[in-house]
Amino acid sequence: MELKFTQDSWAFWHEGRQLMAHSPGVPCCFVGFGVASVKMHRGNFEFEDYVEERVPLRHARVEAVAGGVRVSLARSAQTEVELELTVRVEGPGAVVEFSPASNRVNRLWWRVNAQPAEQVWGGGEQMSYFNLRGRHFPLWTSEPGVGRDKSTYLTWQADVTGKAGGDYYTTNYPQPTYVSSDHYCLHAETTAYADFDFRHPEFHELQFWAVPARIELFAAKSFIGLVERISARFGRQPALPDWVFKGAILGLKNGPEHAERILELSRKHGVKVSALWCEDWVGLRKTSFGNRLFWDWHWNEKRYPDARQWVASLNSRGVRFLGYVTPYLCSDGVIYQEARAAGYLATNATGGEYIVDFGEFGCGVVDFTNPEAARWYGRRVIRQEMIDSGLDGWMADFGEYLPTDVKLASGADAMLMHNAWPTMWAKVNADAVAEAGRKGDVLYFMRAGYTGIQAHCPLLWAGDQSVDFSRHDGLQTVICGALSSGLLGNAYHHSDIGGYTSLFGNRRTPELFQRWAEMAAFTPVMRTHEGNRPDENFQFWQDDGVLAHFARMTRIYAALVPYVRQLAEQAATQGLPLQRPLFLHFEEDPQAYTIQDEYLYGADLLVAPVHAAGRDSWEPYLPAGARWIHLWTGREFDGGARVTVAAPLGQPPVFVRQGCAMQSQLLALANA
Numbered sequence: 001m002e003l004k005f006t007q008d009s010w011a012f013w014h015e016g017r018q019l020m021a022h023s024p025g026v027p028c029c030f031v032g033f034g035v036a037s038v039k040m041h042r043g044n045f046e047f048e049d050y051v052e053e054r055v056p057l058r059h060a061r062v063e064a065v066a067g068g069v070r071v072s073l074a075r076s077a078q079t080e081v082e083l084e085l086t087v088r089v090e091g092p093g094a095v096v097e098f099s100p101a102s103n104r105v106n107r108l109w110w111r112v113n114a115q116p117a118e119q120v121w122g123g124g125e126q127m128s129y130f131n132l133r134g135r136h137f138p139l140w141t142s143e144p145g146v147g148r149d150k151s152t153y154l155t156w157q158a159d160v161t162g163k164a165g166g167d168y169y170t171t172n173y174p175q176p177t178y179v180s181s182d183h184y185c186l187h188a189e190t191t192a193y194a195d196f197d198f199r200h201p202e203f204h205e206l207q208f209w210a211v212p213a214r215i216e217l218f219a220a221k222s223f224i225g226l227v228e229r230i231s232a233r234f235g236r237q238p239a240l241p242d243w244v245f246k247g248a249i250l251g252l253k254n255g256p257e258h259a260e261r262i263l264e265l266s267r268k269h270g271v272k273v274s275a276l277w278c279e280d281w282v283g284l285r286k287t288s289f290g291n292r293l294f295w296d297w298h299w300n301e302k303r304y305p306d307a308r309q310w311v312a313s314l315n316s317r318g319v320r321f322l323g324y325v326t327p328y329l330c331s332d333g334v335i336y337q338e339a340r341a342a343g344y345l346a347t348n349a350t351g352g353e354y355i356v357d358f359g360e361f362g363c364g365v366v367d368f369t370n371p372e373a374a375r376w377y378g379r380r381v382i383r384q385e386m387i388d389s390g391l392d393g394w395m396a397d398f399g400e401y402l403p404t405d406v407k408l409a410s411g412a413d414a415m416l417m418h419n420a421w422p423t424m425w426a427k428v429n430a431d432a433v434a435e436a437g438r439k440g441d442v443l444y445f446m447r448a449g450y451t452g453i454q455a456h457c458p459l460l461w462a463g464d465q466s467v468d469f470s471r472h473d474g475l476q477t478v479i480c481g482a483l484s485s486g487l488l489g490n491a492y493h494h495s496d497i498g499g500y501t502s503l504f505g506n507r508r509t510p511e512l513f514q515r516w517a518e519m520a521a522f523t524p525v526m527r528t529h530e531g532n533r534p535d536e537n538f539q540f541w542q543d544d545g546v547l548a549h550f551a552r553m554t555r556i557y558a559a560l561v562p563y564v565r566q567l568a569e570q571a572a573t574q575g576l577p578l579q580r581p582l583f584l585h586f587e588e589d590p591q592a593y594t595i596q597d598e599y600l601y602g603a604d605l606l607v608a609p610v611h612a613a614g615r616d617s618w619e620p621y622l623p624a625g626a627r628w629i630h631l632w633t634g635r636e637f638d639g640g641a642r643v644t645v646a647a648p649l650g651q652p653p654v655f656v657r658q659g660c661a662m663q664s665q666l667l668a669l670a671n672a
Contacts, residue, residue: 001094001219003087005069008060010087012094014184014219020096020112022071027056029073030109031082031102036193036209038404038415041163042359043143044170047193049209051107057083072101083108083211092229094217108208110215116201118182119593121581123196124175124449125460125485127477128168130581130596132178136197139174141400141419141448144463146501149472157504168472172400172463173422173449176206177230179487181593185218185230191420191450210416223584224576231489231575235455238430239568240492240524241441243320243392245561247272248526248554251496253280253291253534255303256310262541263319269544270551272558275320275392277527281307282324287360290502290532295363296333297325298385311390320392322443325381327425328363328398331355335381336364344373346406346414354406365402368424369410369417378432387436392443395461399425399448422448426456445494445525454489459525467499467508467537469613474499475516476597476611479579482523483599486577491568493579494520496529498538508537510546511613511649518652519609521553522601524564524578549650555672563662567602578602586623589640595621598653604660608653618647620655627658631670 002013011021022028032054039046057073068088072081082105086097098108120132127144129135145166147155159165176188178196188194190212197205206215218233220226231237250266250273252259259276266273283300285292294300299307311321329336329345339345340353346365348354355362368374386394399422404414426446433442445459453460462481466473482493497520498513508531517540520526531537540550570576576584580600582592598608598620606628608620622628624640631654637643647653656666 001089001092001217003068003089003094005062005064007062010060010062010069010071012089012217014182017182018113019182019184019217022060024058024060027058028111029057029083030054031057031105032107032109033104034107034209036415040403042357043398043401044145044162044164044166045140045142046163047138054107054109092219095214097214098211100211106210108211110206110208111203112186112206114198114200114202114204115182118180120178120180120198120204121484122175122178122185122488123484124177124488125171125173125462125481125490126169127171127462127481128472130480130483131593132196133198135168136195136199137169137174139176139194139196139419141172141174141422141450142170143400144170144172144473146466146503147470147473149470152470154466154470154504154506166473172447173453173460173485174419175449175451175488177451177488179223179226179230183220183223183226185226187216187218187233187451189213189216189451191416191418193415193419223587224574227487227489227576227584228574230487231454234452234489236572236575237454237489237491238456238458239440239572240458241443243274243441244443244525245558245564246274246318247558248528248550249275249277249322251277251279251527251529253278253284253530255280256307265541266547266551269547270555271547272551272554273319275322276314277322277395279324279395281391285361289359291534292359292361293324294333295326295328295330295358295361296335297329297381298335299389308390321390322393322395323386323391324395324397325386326396326398327366327368327377327428328356328358328401329366331362331364338380339364339366339373339376342373342376344370344376346408349405349407351407354403356401356403365406367409368421368428369408369412373409374424374428375431378428378435382429382432383436387433387438387442392441394444396425396429396444396446396457399446419450422446422450423452423456426453430456449485449490458492460485460490460493461527462493462495464501465496465499466506467502467512467531468506469512469611474611475512475519475609478519479599479609480596482577482579483581483596486579487581489575491571491575491577492524493577494523494525494527496531497527498529498531498540500529500531502531502533502537509613510538510543513538513540514546514549514649515610515652517550517553518650519607521557522560522605522607522652522654526554526557552650552672556669559669559672563602563605563666570602582606582621582623586625589624591621591640592623604657604662605666606655606657610647610652616646616648617644618653619644620653622655628655629658629663629667630655631667634667
C-alpha cells in the first residue's frame, strides 16, 4: 500500500491500482444531515431517512505529519472545515481516521474506487448473494425475515401478517467489512447504521449514519494471506470442544421421556450422537407462531423433574446436554424481578420500565452497557442456572433485538449500540464460560453477530431458514452464509438440519431433511431442530429409511474427524474457515469466483449439496488446476468444467482432490 499526496489531494495505491483518492474535482467524501425514523416489530425494522443535506467536501488542505498526512475538508476554500482526517499507511494496509469538526454532520458518504469487473464479498453473513456487486446492502442486525424474496407469496404473507418477510440483504449478522477481488479488504470501524452500495461501475459508495471512527484497508498477495490478516484483526474464533465431533447434536423439545426415546431409537439405528439439545429446559409457552420458550432461565422442574440427575445419566453414557438462553428476561419470571430490583434493566426515556414485545409475551432488556449488569447476568444465569446445573452448551439467541429507543446506563445512543449488541452478548457468554473454567469444553452458538464476534463466539448458526429449498430462505442460503462470514474470520458455521420456520402451510419433507443432513455431514457441526411447529413437520425418527440415511451421514461426519482436526489447526493458526469459496485455493480459475452454491471443505474436498427437490443427478463445477475423484464412484474428472454425476439420496456430490495427502482416508468415507 502506498500513499501519494499533494497540497490538495491524496490517494492510496495498491499493486498499481488507485484504491481510494480525493481531489477537488473528484471528491471521495460527502457529508450531510439526516433525520431518521426507525420502527421495530419483533426484530424486524422499518427505516425512513429524510436527508436534509448532502454536499461534497471538495476543498482539502493536506499537510504531512509523522507517519502520514492530516487532511482538513471543507466545501470550499471560503467555508469552515467540516471534517478532519488522518491518513496513513500501516504495514501492508492503510488507515483513514475521522474527526468531525461540525456538530451538524450526522451522515457521511465515502467513495472507494472500483472497476467494472471487480467482485466483492463479505458484509457479515449474507444469505442470498455471495458476490455483493451490483446491489446495495444495508448493514443492521435484525431478523432476516421469512422467505426473504419480495416476489414470493410466502414473503408477502409474512409481510402482511407480521411485517416479517425480509429481503435479500436482511441478516442477523451484518458487518461493515468487504473483501475485493483485487486482494484487499476494507473495514469501517463503526456501529452506526450503514449501507454499502456496490452498484456503480466506477466506485463503491459507503453510507454511514454517523461519522465512523476510521476506515481500515488490508492487502495481501493472495486470498489466503488476506483472510489470515482479516482474522488476526478481528480475533481468531475459539476452537470447538472435542466432544462435538463424536456425532450429531439432536434437537429435541418435548421433555426427558421424549428425549430418551429418540436417543435410544437413534442409537439403535446407528446414529452417532454427541449431545442432546433441549431448548425447552426452561419450559414452554404456546403462541400463534408455535411453541415458544419460557424465558426465565432455570430448569423447569415440572417439565424436567430430577433434571440434574438425568443430565448426569446422559453424561455417563457419553452424551452432553445443551439448552437455550437469550439476553432478555420475561416479565412474568422470577429472574426479571431480581434484575429490575438491582437496576440491571434498560429503561424507557423517563427511566421507567421498558418491555419488548417478543410475540405474545414481553421481556426486559439486560443492560450490558452497565458492567455490573453484564457480570451479574454471566454469573447469575449462565454460570449458576446453566453451567453449574449441568449444561454443556446452549444456543445464545436474540442478540439482534435491542430497541433503538431504550435508555442505557452508559448514556450511549441505542441507535449506535444496536449493532454492537451481538458482540457484547457474545462476550457475556465467553466471560462466564472462562470464569467457570470451562473454556474449550462448553459450546454455545449464535446467529446474531457484528464486528468482533469472531473472538468471542466459537460457532455461528445460520438462523431460521424456511423448511424448504427456496432460493432466498432455504437450504442453499446456508452455504452462502458460511462462505461470506468465513472470509471475515468466522471459521466454524452450521445450521438447523431441515430448516426451522414453518408458516402458511410450508412443511418440511423427508427429502429436504435428507439433503440438508448430507450437507451438514461436511460442516463443522451436525445439529437437528424440530422447528417452530414440531407436530406439523417431518421429524427424522418418523421414517426408518430416513433414520438409516441420517445414521450414515453421522458416521461420515465422525469418520471425517482426522481431516477436520487439520482444518481446525489451520483455523487456529491462520484463521482459515473450514468451508471455503472455490477461489480461495484456485485463484487462477475465473469460474471459481462465480460459484456460491458449493464449497471447498478445506483444500481437498469439494462439496456441492443438492439444493432442489426431485433431483437424482447434479451438475457441479470442478475448479481448474486439479483433478477430482468422485467420492461414491471413484470416477476421475479434470477440473475446469461442470460435470454431471448421479446424486441419489445418500450420495451427495462430493469430490476428493487427486493426489492430496489424505486421499485414501477421504475416499474411504464412501464405506462409512
